Amino acid sequence: MAKDGNRITISDDSLSPYVEQFLVPPCYNSEGHPVFFGSAHLDEEVRPCKVTLWGHKLFCSIWVDGSEEVLHEGPFTILPFTEEMELVPAEFGRLPPGRSPVVGGHDYECRPLYHALVSIEPSGPRVPGMAANHMVRVDSFDRYPLY
Numbered sequence: 001m002a003k004d005g006n007r008i009t010i011s012d013d014s015l016s017p018y019v020e021q022f023l024v025p026p027c028y029n030s031e032g033h034p035v036f037f038g039s040a041h042l043d044e045e046v047r048p049c050k051v052t053l054w055g056h057k058l059f060c061s062i063w064v065d066g067s068e069e070v071l072h073e074g075p076f077t078i079l080p081f082t083e084e085m086e087l088v089p090a091e092f093g094r095l096p097p098g099r100s101p102v103v104g105g106h107d108y109e110c111r112p113l114y115h116a117l118v119s120i121e122p123s124g125p126r127v128p129g130m131a132a133n134h135m136v137r138v139d140s141f142d143r144y145p146l147y
Helices: 017-022
Strands: 002-004 007-010 034-041 046-054 057-064 068-071 076-079 103-106 112-119 126-131 138-140
Touching: 034 057, 034 103, 034 126, 046 076, 046 112
Parallel strands: none
Antiparallel strands: 002 007, 007 076, 034 046, 034 076, 046 057, 046 103, 046 126, 057 068, 103 112, 112 126, 126 138
C-alpha cells in the first residue's frame, strides 16, 4: 500500500489493515459488503471503478464497453471518503451550484471521467459508477446502464 495524495494505491489483491480498519465506505452492495470509490490503472486510461471488500480481500471492478463488469487485476487506487466530502444529487450532467465533481480518471483521449454514485432501483443500494460530459449515460457497476 502506498499513499498518492489523498488516494491509497493497491498493487496486489491483499488487503491492507489500514483499509479495513480506518476507511469508511460510502456505500454497501446488495450483499452488505463495503464498497469504495476507486480508480483502475489501465494501459492508456485511468477509469473510475468499484472496489469491494469481501472478507479480507479487495476486488476492483471496471466496465468494459459500457456493458460488462469485469474484475480488474492491475493496480488501482482507493479514494477515501472523508468528512469533507458529500454526495449530492445531479441530473442530466448538472451539479448543484457551488459543487464540483471528483475526477476519477481519464479515457484514452484524455477526457476526464468522474466518480458517480447511482441507485439501480429507488429503494436499492447505491453503487459507484462513472460519469463524464461526453457520455450519454452513467454506467453503474451492477450490470445496468442508467440513462
